[in-house]
Amino acid sequence: MARRPDGSNRLDDAARAGWLYYVAGRTQDEIASAMGISRQSAQRLVSLAMTERLIKVRLDHPIAACLELGLALKEKYDLRQVDIVPSDPGSSSTTVGIAEAAASEIERWLKSADPIILAIGTGRTLKAAIDQLPGMDCPQHRIVSLTGNIGLDGSAAYYNVIFSMADAVKARHFPMPLPVLVSSAEERVMFHNQALVKSALQLGAQADVAFVGIGELGPQAPLCEDGFLARDEMDRLMDEGAAGEICGWMFDGEGRMMSGSINQRVASVPLPSRQTSIVIGIAKGERKYQAVRAALKGGLINGLITDEATAEFLLNA
């Protein structure tokens, strides 16, 4: 009999229990006796399956209200692709719901038999989305990161979205091993001449689809909190009228790229052309309202995944 001091067997059991509970619809009591454990242990396994994200729940029904909002938005901002999920008034999470929807959309693209180039940004929202991806096997596709993952202090610990994603879907991937912001335009040139970065730049320009987060600016902006941007720089940007950022590219309230020096120091891949690619922004929440609206106004994105409340704001604003 295999002893189970290690965790791997435990996850197996959790998967089993979770499957029996959610898919087969058994009660925890039945699972307990089927697996020869106490009900409490079964409950723990089921809950473990949840917290370990072994179980993925997804809603597949176009709710009329969301659909209508989506259609209206699509028209108003001339979008190629819109996905609206219901709002949860009681929750302050900035990812719940849209992460699942984004995962579903990403999966749809990855299921394509024809090889595609999928570009991806970074950030909490995208990380949450990637976590919802099922395991896949997509050697035909290429995934390219649009932005670096190294902070001001040199740490690379940020949400390594592209690695988690490539790991889940087993596709070739092209990370950007550099900071989001470098110290000068010259340094950027230097970074961009590195072989790895060069191929990311090339691939990014040819991307069929890109999934990007939309970041708000301000003292609590993730860009600040995660140490990509110093506080005083942020203040200056705000003074100059910056309203949001995508992959580090700063834009104003009308969605025009900021003209100051800041964008010359952004080392990210330029956003793929909205003429030839689909660039899908993923964001929700009151704090991001202005940033999302600006991105839409400026045509920086031509696809959107958001929630009802945000969609309503965007329609009426």
Add this chain to the structure above:
Amino acid sequence: MARRPDGSNRLDDAARAGWLYYVAGRTQDEIASAMGISRQSAQRLVSLAMTERLIKVRLDHPIAACLELGLALKEKYDLRQVDIVPSDPGSSSTTVGIAEAAASEIERWLKSADPIILAIGTGRTLKAAIDQLPGMDCPQHRIVSLTGNIGLDGSAAYYNVIFSMADAVKARHFPMPLPVLVSSAEERVMFHNQALVKSALQLGAQADVAFVGIGELGPQAPLCEDGFLARDEMDRLMDEGAAGEICGWMFDGEGRMMSGSINQRVASVPLPSRQTSIVIGIAKGERKYQAVRAALKGGLINGLITDEATAEFLLNA
């Protein structure tokens, strides 16, 4: 809000409620007050979302495929107990995986506080399974061998499954000190009149659960290799359409017991009734596909422990 007198609005509500419940993780009470309906109605909507399959749950773990296969097999062949373990495509072992699973299942039965009678066959697979048993102390149970352990040449060296097992779990045990095949029906009667054999026969008939291997036939069959059956007899059996054996009992491709003289010379305990007992077959591997299928078709077993690949064959065949 779009008014809709027809049912589509109801499904929308169901989707919304289901989303709030499963994705956002709110309680039905919260959903009820958020949507302005009674808790019961909320519950109905959530359950409707489930029954209408608006909510898709899936489990992203290798185990999931096994469980699904198991459920399908259980239905197709009307089984009481199915256990599918992941296949290891790189291994040609006929025991790895199922031995552990079988041990785990045996252990589960032995943990019962109520005394049970556990019958057990023989063969490499079962030997590997009981090697996986942890030490236990089960004086309340009785273990009976379903089949003899003496070869054509009189040697008793075969996989002495029952002794190893009784040793490991410290239960009373009832071996069958005779050959698998005797020379004639008359000799069988003689053997069966021995006291030891008699009690084994009686116990076997009352067994609560039986674990048996499923043997394939052919020149490389273990039955031949281990010297229980002469080569020319095997050839004759194959000509007559024999497809497999369980504890020496030969059956054809439909799982019907062979009518020739061979089964009159099998000295094993008859398989316990599938009405009152659980008879669990343990087998995997391409060479055994036909034998396992026949055993299932004929209802010779009502439980199965096998691997994914075999399970897939059994489902599609």
Add this chain to the structure above:
DNA sequence: CAAGTTTGTGAGTAATTGCCCAAGAGCAAG
């Protein structure tokens, strides 16, 4: 238009689940 049928509602109740706590097993250090 009335009777019958279907569908949805709320109340009450049984079943199921989630959580806290004390006890026990496993393990490392002494």
Add this chain to the structure above:
DNA sequence: CTTGCTCTTGGGCAATTACTCACAAACTTG
């Protein structure tokens, strides 16, 4: 071998959810 620590287990209990029933509204049918 003992001590102290952590992690896991199972019991008990409160919260949550599922089911049954009786009734009302809406809808169908003659």
